[in-house]
Amino acid sequence: MSLPLRCDASPVWAALQTHYRNHGAQFDVRQAFANDEQRFARWSFKAPELLADLSKNRIDDATLELLLALARDCGLEAQREAMFTGEPINLTEGRAVLHTALRAPAQASPVGAEVAASLQRMLAYADALRDPSSGITDVVHIGIGGSDLGPAMAVQALQPFVAPHLRLHFVSNVDGHDLFAVLRQLRPHSTQFVIASKTFTTQETLANALAARAWFVQRGGSDVARHFVATTSNVAAAAEFGISTTFGFWDWVGGRYSLWSVIGLPIAIAIGAQRFEELLAGARAMDEHFRRTPLRHNLPVLLGLLDVWYRNFHGYTSRSVAPYHQGLRRLPAYLQQLEMESNGKRVDREGHELSYATSPVVWGEAGTNGQHAYFQMLHQGTDVIPVEFIAVRQPYYGDAPQGELRQRLDDQHRKLLANCLAQSQALMQGKSTAQARGEAAPTASPTLDPDVLARHRSFPGNRPSTTLVLDQLTPRALGALIAMYEHRVFVSGALWGINSFDQWGVELGKALCNSLLPRFGSVDVAGLDASTAGLMRYLLDSSHSQA
């Protein structure tokens, strides 16, 4: 595939800038609803396992036409095909990007046979381990970044499906407090360790694995070979580490796209082979939707285009994700890696510096918790931050609660959904100072000018949001949701002309850490900048200790 057009080289880019100035900047969502009774119907989209309501966004047909024209100029469809067919689109690492092959039918991909064999071996192992006769009650998954966030997020999301006798623990941080807090709950003979690292060179993971092994042996554990397995694309390094049972995968699976591979082993142990296959099936359905649906009705495409519209024309710097489901509380952290590591780039594929912004900051918290923390800023702060609400229609608790408890939980679910809708409504509607002026404010000082108070109590409104709705948080629905996010990140990255699949920005800090570490032994600050030297001295000088 020849290099596609970069977005700012398309004449549509300049047309969008003009369109933003003349139209987009003044666009009022409230007015758009007043003008079009069908707005919800026209701006809601069905994709596998999902309904997405885009109607509360600052978008209309004229804007969408231009964004679609931009996508075509940037060769989005050809870029998408290049990914699905395994072209080496990750140019800086000389790799294909084929995580979609991990959930494709075996006959549909050139790597299908090896993928199927790897999956079957992993699932057989997972099912054997999750059988109570294995004697394993605790699984400790040690990995970081892409070798942690996906599995940790998914296991949490699918908690009601987890075998009741099993506890899954995720240890990622090099901070020993993370590991120790887990180890203190465990007994060696009933604990299984999974060491997950694509490269098997990651400092945090190797340090935690060594400490875990030390604990295991110290606490009288026997059969290290059985209790430690590895998931990695560097089987040789795992063997050198002393792990003989290894589940391997391929360099064409990016770390942050790897939960569908053997990196998903803890998910398979937690929910079992059949449900893991359902997770894959949900993702596969979304892949098909992304690959085959015309751009205008293609959910990841529409969301990716909206991201470009907001980031590059409205100038919004962040997007907040608010999953109204406690099981999805790690989704924002997962999405931070997916989106910011993929699209946090400042040069195009040919290394030319970009003149436009790329990845927004992605952040968030489960609803309703976020409402009581930072939603103040979303409603009344000086920045406009598009919010993405995720609602789940039906709760599912696993063991069906009965009687009054059931009624109360159902009532809580209605409250959860009402909160979710109310927040997007409030962001959009706002409240004028005139409205605020008319309201009683019993707590205000009697000497405060009512107009001043009304200005404090007013909301600008016209703040955009998207609402995604899942029917139930099942493995299939989760698979579709995550795959949707993967493809959406692909879309904005494709328009920006960047390589969404490398992560060179994490390397410098790692290299500097490796050179600083040996200096800690002797407090050797020679040649260091004054700040780093001063901090190192302070950290290592025990005379500051309060104890």
Ligand SMILES: O=P(O)(O)OC[C@H]1O[C@H](O)[C@H](O)[C@@H](O)[C@@H]1O
């Ligand atoms: O799976 P590993 O090779 O241990 O890598 C773990 C993580 O660390 C790296 O620094 C990258 O930033 C991530 O993309 C990766 O997922």
